[in-house]
Amino acid sequence: MSSHIPATETATMLAITQARYGGSDVMRLGQVPRPVVRDGQVLIRVRAAGLDRGTEHLMTGKPYAVRLATGLRRPKNAVPGRDVAGTVAAVGAGVTRFVPGVEVYGVAPSAFAEYAVAGEEKLALMPAGLSFAQASVVPISAGTALQALTVARVSPGQSVLVTGASGGVGGYAVQLAVSLGAEVTGVCSRAKTDHVTAMGAHHVLDYTRDDWADGTRRYDLVLDVAGNPSARR
Numbered sequence: 455m456s457s458h459i460p461a462t463e464t465a466t467m468l469a470i471t472q473a474r475y476g477g478s479d480v481m482r483l484g485q486v487p488r489p490v491v492r493d494g495q496v497l498i499r500v501r502a503a504g505l506d507r508g509t510e511h512l513m514t515g516k517p518y519a520v521r522l523a524t525g526l527r528r529p530k531n532a533v534p535g536r537d538v539a540g541t542v543a544a545v546g547a548g549v550t551r552f553v554p555g556v557e558v559y560g561v562a563p564s565a566f567a568e569y570a571v572a573g574e575e576k577l578a579l580m581p582a583g584l585s586f587a588q589a590s591v592v593p594i595s596a597g598t599a600l601q602a603l604t605v606a607r608v609s610p611g612q613s614v615l616v617t618g619a620s621g622g623v624g625g626y627a628v629q630l631a632v633s634l635g636a637e638v639t640g641v642c643s644r645a646k647t648d649h650v651t652a653m654g655a656h657h658v659l660d661y662t663r664d665d666w667a668d669g670t671r672r673y674d675l676v677l678d679v680a681g682n683p684s685a686r687r
């Protein structure tokens with residue numbers, strides 16, 4: 455193992471913990487053991503942790519189906535958080551892409567803490583010009599949007615509709631689809647139409663007024679991020 459952790463540091467750390475499911479009031483600040491880095495893993499000194507919608511599902515335990523994986527009565531993992539940006543503090547045996555001291559971002563369980571551990575494949579070098587706070591809200595939401603657009607093989611000139619365009623995933627989907635050369639329509643609430651336009655959408659529909667599935671407009675791709683429309687629509 456290669457490490458940058460000062461020898462004077464103790465093996466505990468500050469973390470946000472939750473003993474039960476609920477709103478943000480279940481969160482507490484406490485001391486927990488610092489995670490140990492294993493082969494193929496990277497120990498990150500967390501500088502910023504993002505709050506994506508999935509982390510909120512894990513905090514509330516809703517929809518209830520998530521509890522089958524995360525613990526029926528209480529969270530199995532007491533430290534929430536997934537999106538992360540920080541500095542590599544140590545690397546386990548076999549890690550080849552990172553060395554202690556470099557800045558990384560990606561997905562690490564229990565990211566709401568001073569340190570978090572992630573598999574090497576879950577991280578990337580942080581792009582120059584991004585702050586830690588900016589980088590920490592990219593991985594899950596942008597990764598989801600990019601995966602969807604990649605699977606759909608979006609090409610220049612195609613018309614793409616994105617629901618939930620003002621949200622985490624949809625906001626990245628709008629910007630990425632525009633950068634791929636698509637003609638993009640974003641669907642959001644009226645209050646956020648300016649925001650979606652500012653992200654580059656060519657057209658914006660207000661879901662409280664416009665029905666994007668009424669058959670008057672056709673799209674090469676509908677990226678259905680929000681609103682739970684029926685399959686028939």
Ligand SMILES: NC(=O)c1ccc[n+]([C@@H]2O[C@H](COP(=O)([O-])OP(=O)(O)OC[C@H]3O[C@@H](n4cnc5c(N)ncnc54)[C@H](OP(=O)(O)O)[C@@H]3O)[C@@H](O)[C@H]2O)c1
Nearest residue numbers: 507598617618620621622623624641642643646661680681
């Ligand atoms: N499978 C995965 O890996 C993965 C990863 C990330 C997210 N997700 C899921 O994707 C969903 C969206 O996540 P997110 O992070 O983007 O959430 P978010 O930031 O809360 O965004 C949701 C957006 O949906 C919009 N919306 C609400 N009702 C709508 C309607 N009837 N029609 C169109 N848009 C509507 C909201 O717009 P207004 O604010 O303008 O009302 C909001 O901006 C969540 O269910 C999340 O769990 C899955």
